[in-house]
Ligand SMILES: *Cc1c(COP(=O)(O)O)cnc(C)c1O
């Protein structure tokens with residue numbers, strides 16, 4: 605395994621770099637998307653020979669050796685079709701990858717898992733992160749199992765259930781009077797001055813690699829076939845880049861020839877990546893507040909790579925309003941029994957608007973990334989329960 609810079613394509617040996625490409629990140633300023641995000645590259649010829657239907661071993665694509673894995677099982681989440689949802693939406697071949705069933709209740713466990721594995725490899729006992737909530741509660745959980753110290757910078761407005769998870773799992777929580785973007789900056793300052801491995805999303809390249817495992821699982825669970833399209837909820841743009849990376853790796857290894865179309869779904873107010881895809885001009889989202897707090901961000905850390913992933917997969921992007929999100933949350937729950945966070949209920953809200961752009965006969969996957977129980981304030985307000 606080695607790293608390649610996503611901006612300048614310069615390559616680095618595994619232990620030559622830790623976070624970003626040193627050349628491309630010199631003029632990075634907090635408050636803007638990261639530059640010089642690194643991608644892990646592999647011996648694809650070797651993987652292509654070993655990875656078969658009889659040996660569908662996701663770990664062949666792992667950037668960290670299995671012997672460093674923490675004692676924490678995540679991933680391998682269900683991939684299912686729901687007849688009722690298909691009927692209701694008018695799509696014939698709609699599937700759900702339900703990542704709300706990870707141990708801490710969100711997709712973030714995949715990234716936390718791999719970064720903690722890396723910390724085992726480099727013998728680092730402290731891991732630091734900034735988070736809107738899920739990355740932090742997830743890191744806290746994996747660190748608890750791996751006997752590591754988690755230091756977390758989180759906006760004080762984070763949903764209570766996520767803050768409680770961090771406390772219960774024993775993390776050192778530093779509440780930030782400010783936004784997620786402020787917490788991001790503070791956590792970078794912390795690891796520059798002190799020790800500890802920074803797990804910030806996209807800043808640590810293995811967050812993308814960790815999130816890749818969901819894409820590989822979809823491919824395996826789908827019988828070694830790529831679906832036609834995957835709808836992904838997008839905040840910082842790391843999940844969508846991770847899903848892209850899964851299919852990129854499969855293509856490089858000669859296992860597939862065509863990528864699924866990746867459809868970037870953002871909230872109307874938190875739409876920096878959507879705008880960048882539409883206009884080609886990058887601009888921060890000025891007021892990113894939305895009911896979908898897990899995808900609320902002004903300057904998405906992985907904006908450039910996310911936009912590139914969407915384009916190279918021949919996908920597109922769409923935004924949905926808070927009202928559309930809250931309606932979709934209940935519809936999804938009532939049609940499937942899955943209570944999803946507002947952040948990922950966006951994908952059903954988007955699907956309903958895409959009849960023109962998507963072929964309802966094609967195989968389409970909705971990526972459900974977090975459990976609704978983590979954030980009940982918004983649905984409570986929308987229900988007639990109070
Ligand atoms: C973090 C998160 C997202 C968005 O992922 P990004 O990598 O920030 O784009 C979506 N849904 C949930 C539940 C999340 O926690």
Ligand SMILES: [Zn+2]
Nearest residue numbers: 609612625628
């Ligand atoms: Zn570079």
